[in-house]
Amino acid sequence: IYVRVFDNATPDCSTNTTFALNVTPLPFVVVPSPLVVCDDNVPDGLTAIDLTDRDTEITGGVPGTLVSYYLTSGGAALGTSPLPVPYTNISNPQTVYVRVEDPTTGCYDTTTLELQVAQAPVAFLPDPLAYCDPDNDGYGEFALSDAELQITGGAPGLTLSYHETYENAQNNVNPRPISYQNIVRYTQIIFVRVVSSVLTTDCATIVPLTLNVLPTPVVPLDIEDYVICDTNSDGTVQFDLTGKAPEILGTQSPSDYVLT
Secondary structure, X not given: OEEEEEOOOOXXXXXXXXXXXXXXXXXXXXXXXXXXXXXOOOOOOOOEEOHHHHHHHHHOOOOOOEEEEEOOHHXXXXXXXXXXXXXXXXXXXXXXXXXXXXXXXXXXXXXXXXXXXXXXXXXXXXXXEEEEEOOOOOOOEXXXXXXXXXXXXXXXXXXXXXXXXXXXXXXXXXXXXXXXXXXXXXXXXXXXXXXXOOOOOOOXXXXXXXXXXXXXXXXXXXXXXXXXXXXXXXXOOOOOHHHHHHHHHOOOOHHHOOOO
C-alpha cells in the first residue's frame, strides 16, 4: 500500500511511504477425539490426565506449533492461565478449551477437547485355590477358571486373563493358560486382569489369586491286620480303630490329621 502524507496548509508539500498487507493462515487444527482415561484407585470419576496425549492429533503432526489447554473459551482466546499438565478433571465428562498457536506469526485458533474418565470393572478377591499334592513335591495342576465366579461376582460381559506378575497383568502381556502348573513350590500368587468385553476402553481391575499346594498324608501301602481273639466265640469283637493310628501315620503328628 502506498501512502501520501501532506500538510493541509501546504498540500503541495508531501511525503510518500509504503507498507505491505500480509494475510497469514491460522495454524492447522483438527477437532480431537475424546481423551478417555481409566480412573485411579478412587472410583470417583476424577483423575490426573496428561492432556498432551492429544497434541499430535490436534496439530495434525505439524511441528513447531504450540498447544495449550484452558478451562474457558475466553482463557483460550487470550492465552491466559493455561491448565497444568497433568490436569485433574473437575467433572466427568468435562470439556476443556485448546489454543493452537504459531509462535512465528502469533496467529492462533481454538478448539475443544472432551475428557472422559472410564471406570474399571468391579472385581472381588477370590478364595485361594487348593491342590492336594499326591507326591508332595510342592507342584500341582490348577484350573484357574475355578475362581472366575468369585472374581466376577457372576457379572456378565467380563474377560479374565491370568498373569505371573503384576506388571504383566498391567501391561496385558504373557497371559498364562487356564490349566496352570505353579512355578513356585507350595504357595504362589497369580494376578488376574479383569476387563469389560462390552466397553471400548481397556480399563482393567487386577486382583491376586493365591494357589496353595497342600501336602497329602503319607501312609504305608501295607498295614498289618488288626487281630483280636474272640473270647466268647460269637464272631464279634469290639475294635478300637484308633489304635492303628500310630502305625498309619508313622512319624506324622496325629494332631495334624483326621482319620475316619
